[in-house]
Amino acid sequence: MILVTGASGQLGRAIVERLAGENQPVIAGTRRPVEGSEQRRVNFDEPGSLDFTGFTTVVVVSAGYAEDDVVIARHENVVAAAERDGVQHLIYTSIATDGDHLGFALAHRWTEQRIQGSTLRWTILRNGLYAELFGSLLAPTDGVVTAPFGTGSVAVVTRADLAEAAAIVAAAPERHINRVYDLVGSNTISAGQIAEEAGLLYRPASLGSRRAALDESGLLPFQPAMLLSIYSSAAHGFLSRTTTDLGDLLGRRPTVPGPTVRRVLEKQQVAA
Numbered sequence: 001m002i003l004v005t006g007a008s009g010q011l012g013r014a015i016v017e018r019l020a021g022e023n024q025p026v027i028a029g030t031r032r033p034v035e036g037s038e039q040r041r042v043n044f045d046e047p048g049s050l051d052f053t054g055f056t057t058v059v060v061v062s063a064g065y066a067e068d069d070v071v072i073a074r075h076e077n078v079v080a081a082a083e084r085d086g087v088q089h090l091i092y093t094s095i096a097t098d099g100d101h102l103g104f105a106l107a108h109r110w111t112e113q114r115i116q117g118s119t120l121r122w123t124i125l126r127n128g129l130y131a132e133l134f135g136s137l138l139a140p141t142d143g144v145v146t147a148p149f150g151t152g153s154v155a156v157v158t159r160a161d162l163a164e165a166a167a168i169v170a171a172a173p174e175r176h177i178n179r180v181y182d183l184v185g186s187n188t189i190s191a192g193q194i195a196e197e198a199g200l201l202y203r204p205a206s207l208g209s210r211r212a213a214l215d216e217s218g219l220l221p222f223q224p225a226m227l228l229s230i231y232s233s234a235a236h237g238f239l240s241r242t243t244t245d246l247g248d249l250l251g252r253r254p255t256v257p258g259p260t261v262r263r264v265l266e267k268q269q270v271a272a
């Protein structure tokens, strides 16, 4: 039996759907399960909710969106519970190798080390930047994209491809024991290229002006720095590394991400 955590989130839900579609025995782990469904309560912040008895494979979708100490404590709880309850294989969704300069890299790398030093068999899926997130960070104003991506190119990937890759690994974990996959694109795209394709101007602002805007936007205290680290990493060439790992796992070419990025960008124009 396979357990997928974060199953109400976008990535976790897509992994569960893929596995269920292939008639794999899967249970959705979520903080707020719907009664009477194939769901199980799983909240990494509450060790008492972590009972993995009977699950051979657990797909741990990272639970970010918090300060490092909070994320690390969450992930410690989930790995310790998997060890205690006799899980055979833990699959963890991490961040791309090229993402070491991202503000949330430390918690991911800590978690990878914790898993690799555990008693479990494991597979680390180093997920690249979502095409959906890249599109949302382009945020045009009056037909102009000012996001501070400079001339940097990014090897973005669609969330659906990453979900499919995770489901493939979870369905046959014995083929992926103690492997690290760098699931970034096999090509790159840039903010300027996407803006041009969408018929918009691209005039990248400075990191400082974007930080000032983010500081005033009501985000949680840790969020502006994390978002800035995405812009800065991309602008300075740290998210441009391509690999063939994703295509190799999928057994096909990864989805071309441009249309997904443009769709998200165009939605923001409509909303603005």
Ligand SMILES: NC(=O)c1ccc[n+]([C@@H]2O[C@H](COP(=O)([O-])OP(=O)(O)OC[C@H]3O[C@@H](n4cnc5c(N)ncnc54)[C@H](OP(=O)(O)O)[C@@H]3O)[C@@H](O)[C@H]2O)c1
Pocket: 005, 006, 007, 008, 009, 010, 011, 012, 029, 030, 031, 032, 042, 043, 044, 045, 061, 062, 063, 064, 065, 074, 093, 127, 128, 129, 130, 133, 159
């Ligand atoms: N590669 C990228 O570009 C990128 C971008 C953004 C985030 N991420 C990371 O990838 C993860 C999955 O992405 P996503 O798009 O699915 O994000 P999402 O839609 O925001 O879903 C995140 C899910 O994480 C789960 N979660 C949060 N706190 C938790 C806790 N204390 N215990 C257990 N689960 C918890 C929740 O699942 P339930 O609601 O089911 O409890 C939540 O819905 C994120 O959590 C983040 O760590 C990656």
